[in-house]
Amino acid sequence: MARTLNVPLVGMDHRGAMQVVRTPRRTGGQGWLAAVAVAFTLAQLALVRPGMGLGWDEAVYVSQVSGHAPAAFFSAPRSRGISLLVAPIASWSSSTSLLRVYLALLSGLGLFLALRVWRGLFPVRVVALAGALFATLWVTVFYGPEVMPNYWVAIGALAGVGCFLRVRADRRDRAALWGVAASAALMAWMRPTDAVWVTLPLFVLLVCAPRWRRPRLPAALVVGLGTGAVGWIVEAHISFGGLGARLADASRIQGGLGWNIAVLDQLRSLRGQTLCRPCTGSVPAPELIAWWFALPLLAALGLAVAVRSRRTGGTLLPLACATTASLPYLFMIGYAAPRFLLPFYALLAIPVADALIHLVTTPRPAWRPVVVTLVAFGLAGHLAVQYAVLEDAVSRSTAGREGWARTASELHRIGVRPPCVLTGHEALPIAFYAGCSSAQTQGHNASTTRADLLRTARQTPTATLVAAEDRPPGHARGWPSHRFGDLRIHVGPATRSGSQG
Numbered sequence: 001m002a003r004t005l006n007v008p009l010v011g012m013d014h015r016g017a018m019q020v021v022r023t024p025r026r027t028g029g030q031g032w033l034a035a036v037a038v039a040f041t042l043a044q045l046a047l048v049r050p051g052m053g054l055g056w057d058e059a060v061y062v063s064q065v066s067g068h069a070p071a072a073f074f075s076a077p078r079s080r081g082i083s084l085l086v087a088p089i090a091s092w093s094s095s096t097s098l099l100r101v102y103l104a105l106l107s108g109l110g111l112f113l114a115l116r117v118w119r120g121l122f123p124v125r126v127v128a129l130a131g132a133l134f135a136t137l138w139v140t141v142f143y144g145p146e147v148m149p150n151y152w153v154a155i156g157a158l159a160g161v162g163c164f165l166r167v168r169a170d171r172r173d174r175a176a177l178w179g180v181a182a183s184a185a186l187m188a189w190m191r192p193t194d195a196v197w198v199t200l201p202l203f204v205l206l207v208c209a210p211r212w213r214r215p216r217l218p219a220a221l222v223v224g225l226g227t228g229a230v231g232w233i234v235e236a237h238i239s240f241g242g243l244g245a246r247l248a249d250a251s252r253i254q255g256g257l258g259w260n261i262a263v264l265d266q267l268r269s270l271r272g273q274t275l276c277r278p279c280t281g282s283v284p285a286p287e288l289i290a291w292w293f294a295l296p297l298l299a300a301l302g303l304a305v306a307v308r309s310r311r312t313g314g315t316l317l318p319l320a321c322a323t324t325a326s327l328p329y330l331f332m333i334g335y336a337a338p339r340f341l342l343p344f345y346a347l348l349a350i351p352v353a354d355a356l357i358h359l360v361t362t363p364r365p366a367w368r369p370v371v372v373t374l375v376a377f378g379l380a381g382h383l384a385v386q387y388a389v390l391e392d393a394v395s396r397s398t399a400g401r402e403g404w405a406r407t408a409s410e411l412h413r414i415g416v417r418p419p420c421v422l423t424g425h426e427a428l429p430i431a432f433y434a435g436c437s438s439a440q441t442q443g444h445n446a447s448t449t450r451a452d453l454l455r456t457a458r459q460t461p462t463a464t465l466v467a468a469e470d471r472p473p474g475h476a477r478g479w480p481s482h483r484f485g486d487l488r489i490h491v492g493p494a495t496r497s498g499s500q501g
Contacts, residue, residue: 029119045145047387055146055401060428068094070437086102099147103145108144113159114346115130121314130350152190153187160187164217177216181223184221195228197327198321255335262329262336270289273337288389360372404426411463441473462494477490
């Protein structure tokens, strides 16, 4: 028999202020959260294929801590948090499968801990359903085992807002206070600018709503954000000419941040594109994007349910943080990537789950079977769509990464072997696969000059990669060329091979 204990539930007193209500709950409810996290981990291992090679951005992040290849150029928008997260594996092993398994296990644990924070703020069935909704999105399953920061910002946001609410409800909850600081640090460690957008409503509440103030909450938020972002800020002064210069460079690389409605771009990316830049083409079929339009409707219903039950704080705050987290990626950027909205989805899952539970439990008994059936069919269709898109995204990503691996093998065959340098078309990820350095003379990853590149090519095996239909850059026009698939490989004078074609 499961034992019981008193768990704090957030309620409202007669003046509308948040208060803690101690109520008996079964500890066995935690098992549902663990089941969601385990199922999420298994889905990653089964559907994303641990052997899938590293993507472009992953190659950049892993190269910072890997002994397999030299560190790639690290541009202004990036932060080193995800590199440090994978360092326990990537620093000594080049096995992508091992890295994927490590991240799948870690992401499952992170989801469990973030959901556990919300026990007591909402019934366990709402929290478990929220976790299941978030964990079954194709973009969540795809990026859980990827060396990318966005999933971890989402986990930090979900845990941080929950801990904030717990401290607001019970100022004696020291664990929750530490959770606020740790969650803010995790977000800032991964993506400092995202952390600012997520926490903006928390600071607004602390400044503008006296009854929300707790003396230690602002300190916990500031210390957490500062601890996570300090490395990024120091690097800005050392390598980018200051914090303002780094932010300006980051904006330029992202196409210039400003008023730019990217809602359609995000819709186009829902067909399974990991990056939609430039984002052209038609909007996906209605069955692929219906869930995206259902989210705000269900979230609004969740808010209405909260207002009726007098617990608006627990619902309104994640909604507010979800909204601010999504603003830069829906209205301030000229391209789209589904992973950018992961914090939005994680926070929105709580009110959406609350709305769905309300739909299936509150109708009159005569209507309840009909409502339950409709919701069940809707969720089943939603799952079918998510996993169809996931399969397509995994297949296309795997094919592209296998192509990079084949090109790396061909480079080795024609004499471009470590220590070596690659430049040109898709040189950065291919260089990682080949164990080479990458260098560019122009573009977002510019890290050398033409004169330095020519000097290097006389001393080190060097190759310039060009799309087969394009002309080579000026520095490589006199170099011997080799056709391989859709590429033409121009090899520098220091390359020695007996098998060039």
